[in-house]
Amino acid sequence: MKSMTRVVLVTGASRGIGAATARAFAAAGASVVLVARDEQRLDAVRKEIAAAGGAAIAFPADVSEVAATEAMVGRAIAEFGRLDVAVNAAAAHGSRPRPLAETPPEEFEQALAVTVRGTYLSMRNEIPAMITAGGGVIVNVASTAGLRSISGLAGYVAAKRALIGLTEVAALDYAADGVRVNAIAPGPIHTEQLERAGAAAREHVRRTVPVHRLGTVDEVAATIRWMCGEDAAFVTGSTLVIDGGLLAGTPTFA
Numbered sequence: 001m002k003s004m005t006r007v008v009l010v011t012g013a014s015r016g017i018g019a020a021t022a023r024a025f026a027a028a029g030a031s032v033v034l035v036a037r038d039e040q041r042l043d044a045v046r047k048e049i050a051a052a053g054g055a056a057i058a059f060p061a062d063v064s065e066v067a068a069t070e071a072m073v074g075r076a077i078a079e080f081g082r083l084d085v086a087v088n089a090a091a092a093h094g095s096r097p098r099p100l101a102e103t104p105p106e107e108f109e110q111a112l113a114v115t116v117r118g119t120y121l122s123m124r125n126e127i128p129a130m131i132t133a134g135g136g137v138i139v140n141v142a143s144t145a146g147l148r149s150i151s152g153l154a155g156y157v158a159a160k161r162a163l164i165g166l167t168e169v170a171a172l173d174y175a176a177d178g179v180r181v182n183a184i185a186p187g188p189i190h191t192e193q194l195e196r197a198g199a200a201a202r203e204h205v206r207r208t209v210p211v212h213r214l215g216t217v218d219e220v221a222a223t224i225r226w227m228c229g230e231d232a233a234f235v236t237g238s239t240l241v242i243d244g245g246l247l248a249g250t251p252t253f254a
């Protein structure tokens with residue numbers, strides 16, 4: 001068991017699940033590196049963590065860029081001396097669901113660029129730093145959409161499914177080096193996107209979930225923290241579904 005303060009890097013930390021995860025780790029005493037493209041929102045999360053007595057720095061970066069992913073891990077080490085945990089939550093989803101033939105190539109490519117290439121590049125830099133630190137843990141944020149497809153989301157579904165494969169390969173490649181790599185697959189979580197979609201859309205989604213509610217970002221963050229802790233020491237290469245029963249099947253009794 002490591003006794004020193006853990007250093008945690010979170011991509012996609014400017015909002016939603018990423019921000020909640022960063023807050024949860026900081027509240028538990030970790031030093032946190034916040035990464036996303038939106039500088040202002042990233043800094044707002046940093047200030048919030050600092051106001052609560054936590055240690056965090058903001059590092060605006062585009063994870064689909066080689067140099068940016070090298071620099072983000074470099075910054076973590078320069079600031080906090082090591083890297084123990086990484087949560088790769090950055091993702092791009094298109095502006096709206098649309099049939100495959102109507103999906104602009106740029107939108108499809110962007111989904112793959114951020115989720116697949118971005119997570120590959122992030123792990124490519126995170127893993128060597130973790131090996132230097134004596135081991136580490138990575139959680140990649142996939143989606144139930146990576147396990148059961150959703151129409152109108154060609155890029156998102158393809159990217160999340162690829163991310164699960166990428167997670168498994170990384171877990172196998174570094175299992176003997178003390179680096180655990182897992183994915184989580186959240187179902188519908190109450191985030192800004194669903195907030196913006198409006199009450200009718202949320203109600204429609206809520207009805208599809210066997211427990212009849214949306215998940216919260218704090219529930220996802222708590223699961224990620226568990227995955228990164230000693231209690232999950234034997235868990236690697238897995239994808240944990242957090243979906244209120246959505247993928248289990250079709251409920252008979254409402």
Ligand SMILES: NC(=O)c1ccc[n+]([C@@H]2O[C@H](COP(=O)([O-])OP(=O)(O)OC[C@H]3O[C@@H](n4cnc5c(N)ncnc54)[C@H](O)[C@@H]3O)[C@@H](O)[C@H]2O)c1
Nearest residue numbers: 012013014016017036037062063089090091143186189191
């Ligand atoms: N919200 C849900 O219901 C839900 C369900 C399943 C999976 N997820 C996944 O959880 C993660 C977080 O989703 P969310 O809804 O909380 O937030 P979100 O999807 O609204 O935010 C994504 C984050 O990624 C960042 N980002 C986007 N492109 C980037 C890039 N090129 N480089 C660096 N950062 C970039 C954004 O700035 C933001 O911080 C995503 O991977 C998403 O696919 C969300």
